[in-house]
Amino acid sequence: MKLAVFGGAGLAGTATVRLALERGHHVRALVRGPGTLEGAEVVRGDALDPDAVAATVAGADAVVSSLGGYRGPGSIDAGTRTIAAAMRAGGPDRLVVLQGFHIDFPGDPHNPGRRLVEAFLSVRCRPLLGHGQALGELLRQTSDLSWTLVRVPLIADGPASGWARLGVFALGPWSSVRVGDVAETLVRLAEDGTRVREAPMLYTPRRGR
Ligand SMILES: NC(=O)c1ccc[n+]([C@@H]2O[C@H](COP(=O)([O-])OP(=O)(O)OC[C@H]3O[C@@H](n4cnc5c(N)ncnc54)[C@H](OP(=O)(O)O)[C@@H]3O)[C@@H](O)[C@H]2O)c1
Incomplete structure (x- = not known):
């Protein structure tokens, strides 16, 4: 399939691009820095630029976004909004987005570990928290795309462990995912x-189960 990737030069994005290429997919990735992604078609630009985003999703079958907010938290929600607009205007219908488990969804457990992570984020990177929640709200209101x-x-x-779990869990600062x-x-x-x-959570249990 043809995959459009946002955040492809980051930690999760690099691994995602590599795996998609290994599986025989064509990958077109929007990259704003000077880096290259071997084997992928690179579009230079910013995820907040509608033209660059439209060029990235054109002809794709699906979009994966692991846009980060460390160098400007607005990319998390505004970038996703730009991507969704380009998808509606003739791009694919399928959107897979990566973000932190602290983004609130109905039915989530509010266990102490989660509250610890929220407290840490609110002290260390409050804007990330707000933009993350705005992303959740944006997606909950998006009924015309398969996100x-x-x-x-x-x-x-x-x-990949082979035993990662996808669902709703009581995660905390001790949790991680490979x-x-x-x-x-x-x-x-x-x-x-x-x-x-x-909006399932994904984590890698420590010892296989
Ligand atoms: N890493 C973790 O432990 C962790 C845990 C929970 C949640 N998350 C979230 O999961 C997502 C992916 O994590 P990650 O660790 O892979 O993040 P990352 O390494 O920071 O990668 C994010 C990528 O997004 C790109 N990006 C951000 N804004 C952009 C924009 N406006 N236009 C174009 N590219 C843009 C960055 O480009 P530049 O390289 O140019 O900045 C970077 O390549 C992030 O949203 C992160 O907050 C991460």
Whole structure:
């Protein structure tokens, strides 16, 4: 399939692009820095620029976004809004987005570990918290695209485990997910189109189960 990727030069994005290429997909990635992504078609530009985003999603079958907010938290929600607009204007229908598990969705547990993460974020990077919640709100109001929001704890090194879990969990600051599991899940969801308009959490249990 033809995959459009946003955030492809980042931690999760690099692994996602690599895996998608290994699986034989064509990858077109929007990159705003000077870096290259071997094997992928690179569009130079910013995710807040509608023209660059439209050029990235044109002809794609699905979009994966792991846009980050460390160098400007507005990319998390405003970037996704720009992507969604380009998809509506003739792009694909399928959107898979990666973000933190702290983004609130109905039915979430509000366990102490989660409250600890929220407290940490509100002290250390409050704007990320607000823009993350705005992303959640944006997606909840998006009924005309087949989106999935994958919500993760700390992303750690490591290949796909084979035992990552996708669902709703009581995660905390001690939880993590292998970057290989993130890539595997994002590519698989783009391929199989499941979990539409859902926001499952993804993590890698420490010892296999
Ligand atoms: N890493 C973790 O432990 C973790 C845990 C929970 C949630 N998350 C969230 O999951 C997402 C992916 O994480 P990550 O660790 O892969 O993030 P990352 O390494 O910071 O990668 C994010 C990528 O998005 C790109 N980007 C951001 N704004 C952009 C814009 N306006 N136009 C074009 N590109 C833009 C960045 O480009 P530049 O390289 O040019 O800045 C970067 O390549 C992030 O939203 C992060 O907050 C991460």
